[in-house]
Amino acid sequence: MQQEKRVIALGFFDGVHLGHGALLRRVGEMADRLGAVPAAVTFDTHPENLILKVPTVPLLSSPLDRAELMRRYYGIRDVIVAHFDERMMHMPWREFVTDYLVGENGAVYLVAGHDFHFGYKGEGNPERLRELCGELGIGCDIIPKVERDHITISSTYIRTLVAQGEMERANEFLGHPHTLTDTVAHGKKLGSTLGFPTVNLRFQPGVLVPAHGVYATKVWFENGESRPAVTNIGVRPTVDDGDKVTVEGFILDFCGDLYGQTVRMEFYRRLRGERKFDSLEALKEEVMHNAEQTRAYFNAR
Numbered sequence: 049m050q051q052e053k054r055v056i057a058l059g060f061f062d063g064v065h066l067g068h069g070a071l072l073r074r075v076g077e078m079a080d081r082l083g084a085v086p087a088a089v090t091f092d093t094h095p096e097n098l099i100l101k102v103p104t105v106p107l108l109s110s111p112l113d114r115a116e117l118m119r120r121y122y123g124i125r126d127v128i129v130a131h132f133d134e135r136m137m138h139m140p141w142r143e144f145v146t147d148y149l150v151g152e153n154g155a156v157y158l159v160a161g162h163d164f165h166f167g168y169k170g171e172g173n174p175e176r177l178r179e180l181c182g183e184l185g186i187g188c189d190i191i192p193k194v195e196r197d198h199i200t201i202s203s204t205y206i207r208t209l210v211a212q213g214e215m216e217r218a219n220e221f222l223g224h225p226h227t228l229t230d231t232v233a234h235g236k237k238l239g240s241t242l243g244f245p246t247v248n249l250r251f252q253p254g255v256l257v258p259a260h261g262v263y264a265t266k267v268w269f270e271n272g273e274s275r276p277a278v279t280n281i282g283v284r285p286t287v288d289d290g291d292k293v294t295v296e297g298f299i300l301d302f303c304g305d306l307y308g309q310t311v312r313m314e315f316y317r318r319l320r321g322e323r324k325f326d327s328l329e330a331l332k333e334e335v336m337h338n339a340e341q342t343r344a345y346f347n348a349r
């Protein structure tokens with residue numbers, strides 16, 4: 049079977065921020081021009097997590113969200129998720145290009161960032177990549193760094209913002225709202241009796257949990273509709289004494305059954321920290337106030 053031609057962006061692309069966007073847009077342009085499929089290679093494990101053997105880098109997005117963000121915002125059609133294992137870790141950089149990208153994945157044009165290092169011991173770099181692409185007769189672009197407020201946009205920086213609950217600033221650097229996609233799970237149903245039913249989502253293991261607290265969010269349903277929601281991330285000290293983190297959104301102006309549906313939640317602004325209330329009445333009153341804050345936030349946008 050004839051191999052499909054692909055224009056491929058190279059990197060990990062955690063969060064799919066505006067710096068990544070510069071690469072992915074270029075991929076789209078070149079794919080159009082060459083009649084090739086716009087694609088990106090990412091890895092199932094963050095290279096640092098495998099090399100250091102402990103997951104030290106909690107990610108902004110799951111592989112599913114990463115791929116979906118690349119599709120939705122930049123029209124990337126194929127997201128090739130490479131299995132980052134011992135073989136991949138020991139693959140010399142030349143082989144990664146000639147065998148993996150060109151041979152296995154039909155690369156006819158490669159796009160990488162100014163600081164992209166790859167292959168065994170990170171010996172591959174933009175200079176070497178450009179030279180090798182010249183030898184192989186395939187196109188190559190190295191994209192200069194993208195900055196905002198004199199800061200180089202990076203997944204590392206955005207992770208610190210999300211961890212501190214600075215969602216609006218994180219979203220400015222991402223170029224889109226921070227996103228969590230998950231299948232709705234069952235909660236204890238206490239929310240319904242209190243007057244605020246909630247959808248329960250989870251951050252996958254290895255994905256960064258934003259600062260605990262209450263957020264103005266938007267929930268997108270499988271049918272493409274969306275509603276504002278007010279969402280708590282945390283351990284619910286008023287009703288629980290464990291340390292299990294939950295993500296619970298009270299969707300405004302909605303009633304219906306969402307259990308089992310896959311929804312996308314977008315985080316916009318942190319409204320307050322999580323608190324232990326003296327009574328369920330006091331908790332409910334505050335949740336209703338936060339719901340109105342959320343409504344006002346989206347009405348003003």
Ligand SMILES: Cc1cc2nc3c(=O)[nH]c(=O)nc-3n(C[C@H](O)[C@H](O)[C@H](O)COP(=O)(O)O)c2cc1C
Binds near residue numbers: 238296325
């Ligand atoms: C917008 C919102 C804010 C919340 N804030 C807090 C809080 O500050 N402290 C707390 O202990 N629980 C908080 N919760 C969690 C509630 O205690 C929980 O949703 C309620 O007990 C229902 O739980 P259930 O869905 O498992 O039945 C909040 C929930 C929502 C939706």
Ligand SMILES: Nc1ncnc2c1ncn2[C@@H]1O[C@H](COP(=O)(O)OP(=O)(O)OP(=O)(O)O)[C@@H](O)[C@H]1O
Binds near residue numbers: 161193
């Ligand atoms: N601000 C940026 N401007 C231009 N290119 C970028 C920028 N940030 C990343 N890239 C490029 O995008 C690709 C993916 O990069 P990578 O996933 O390592 O992102 P990163 O934000 O630098 O991550 P980290 O902060 O974890 O190092 C690489 O080719 C990289 O050079």
